[in-house]
Amino acid sequence: MPGAGIRRSPGQDPTGGPAGGGAPSREMDGMQTTPSTTQAPQQQLSAIRPGRYVIDPASSTVTFRTRHMFGLGRVRGTFAIRGGAVEVTGVPGEARCYAEIDAASFRTGNPQRDATVRSARLLDTDHHPVITFEAQRLDSTAPESTGLAGQLTVRGVARPAVIAAELTGAGSGGFTARGTVQVDRTAFGVTAYRGLAARRLDLTVEIRCVAN
Secondary structure, three states: OOOOOOOOOOOEOOOOOEOOOOOOOOOOOOOEEOOHHHOOHHHHHHOOOOEEEEEOHHHOEEEEEEEEOOOOEEEEEEEEEEEEEEEEOOOOOOOEEEEEEEEEEEEOOOHHHHHHHHOOOOOOOOOOOEEEEEEEEEEOOOOOOEEEEEEEEEOOEEEEEEEEEEEEEEEOOEEEEEEEEEEEHHHHOOOOOEOOEOOEEEEEEEEEEEEO
16 A cells, blocks of 8 residues: 555654644745746745745645535535645755644534544544645646645545645745645545545645744
8 A cells, every 4th residue: 555654643744843833923024926827836836945834723724625415415614734844945846745634623514414424434533533645746747736746644544645736925934825636535445425425525725834
């Protein structure tokens, strides 16, 4: 199983610091909106000073769209980001990223459905409380987006994933970014309620990173 050997303490990221809670509470000086849709991946990264940045959980979120009732109903919801870090090295094709999502924070506005998704039949958040994403390289096959290529781990199962990311703002104190990815839940062993619950989820990740 690719990446099955990933073992990380919930409080530790691979760039050498705590996954969350360490972000200074200050505004990013000189924040500028960055129209990344016309920039190649390395051009986007050049707008960020090399260094280590921590994800600010209070200003970051994961939203998702999917369907239920055999595809007839739309479902939207959120996860909370616990924390993480991004290291911009300045080396072409390289960017390190680690993020943790609180699996038990799954919310769609329907308490009964939310409890079912958190149960052992689906996310099993009592035994697998953290969803992680870890990347160490860029996938530049799409010239107008930055692909973060890495491993997504859900319920202890790691699978390759590429997040299509764009830089939405950058300043001397940090940056903001948005990423999208489609996830097939069955690839992670989340197979209950086939048909009744959709197989795929469209995730959007929005993060604020602060220089550490």
